Amino acid sequence: MAVITYGALSLFAPTWRRRTRIVLSVFAPLAVVLLMAWWILRVVGSAGRED
Incomplete structure (x- = not known):
């Protein structure tokens, strides 16, 4: 990924x-991976609870 960038x-x-x-x-690429991981954790974490 770094080579492509x-x-x-x-x-x-x-x-x-x-x-x-x-x-x-x-x-x-590191920032993109961290952003994706944060987004996935947010979506998975909020899937179980209702606001």
């Missing part, structure tokens, strides 16, 4: 420094 950043932002692209390519 790094490739996309290299394509769309070639003027950015290499280190910036590497950091973003690691943290962007």
Whole structure:
């Protein structure tokens, strides 16, 4: 996932420094995974109770 993100950043932002692209390519997928995990836990956690 990080390799795909790094490739996309290299394509769309070639003027950015290499280190910036590497950091973003690691943290962007991580943020997406954390967001998905939070959303799934929220949906699963709220499935049993009624407001």
